[in-house]
Amino acid sequence: MKAAKNIFSLAICLVTFSLGAQSDNSYGKMQNRFEKKSLEPADSAAFIEAGMQKAQTLFEYNTVYLQNSTNVSNQKYVEKKVPELFFVAEGDSVDIDLVMQKAQTIVQKQTGKPVELKFEPKEGVLGQVSTINTLPTFKADLIIVKVNKAFGKMSKQVWQVFLANPTFEE
Numbered sequence: 001m002k003a004a005k006n007i008f009s010l011a012i013c014l015v016t017f018s019l020g021a022q023s024d025n026s027y028g029k030m031q032n033r034f035e036k037k038s039l040e041p042a043d044s045a046a047f048i049e050a051g052m053q054k055a056q057t058l059f060e061y062n063t064v065y066l067q068n069s070t071n072v073s074n075q076k077y078v079e080k081k082v083p084e085l086f087f088v089a090e091g092d093s094v095d096i097d098l099v100m101q102k103a104q105t106i107v108q109k110q111t112g113k114p115v116e117l118k119f120e121p122k123e124g125v126l127g128q129v130s131t132i133n134t135l136p137t138f139k140a141d142l143i144i145v146k147v148n149k150a151f152g153k154m155s156k157q158v159w160q161v162f163l164a165n166p167t168f169e170e
Contacts, residue, residue: 043159047126048119051142051161054085055129058138058163059115062103087143087162094166102168106134126161136168 065078079096086094106115116132119142126142140163149158 047144047161054163055117058085058103059107062107085163087145087164099166136170138168140166
């Protein structure tokens with residue numbers, strides 16, 4: 001009986017160690033994806049998902065902004081974070097206030113339901129994300145750019161996906 005408990009305990013330890021090693025390996029692969037010198041087609045799915053999350057975040061920020069209209073610190077946080085979702089080329093600009101106003105229109109018309117998004121391939125960029133069954137329809141390109149990211153005292157060039165060229169079609 002004691003031997004069976006020892007074998008069972010050993011088996012649990014081995015499974016736990018194995019899962020930890022797999023987790024570390026998965027994280028290493030994910031980290032490597034963002035630090036590569038050049039990208040491969042297999043990387044596209046991860047960046048598409050990240051781009052879809054950025055578009056969803058735009059609408060979630062808008063919901064937070066609307067629901068917390070009396071909480072100035074939340075609104076300032078949203079105002080600071082929304083521009084980080086977009087890539088703006090040097091000498092170009094995005095009217096963040098207009099984007100937030102149009103996104104607000106979409107969120108309010110959803111009457112509490114989440115905004116649904118779809119991805120479509122588009123020539124010259126990673127793809128395009130757009131809202132489903134909303135008026136106005138939000139569309140934005142997804143682009144991948146290598147940017148400097150600070151990690152503590154260190155800085156590295158990593159690939160990052162951004163929304164670009166946002167439009168709202170009536």
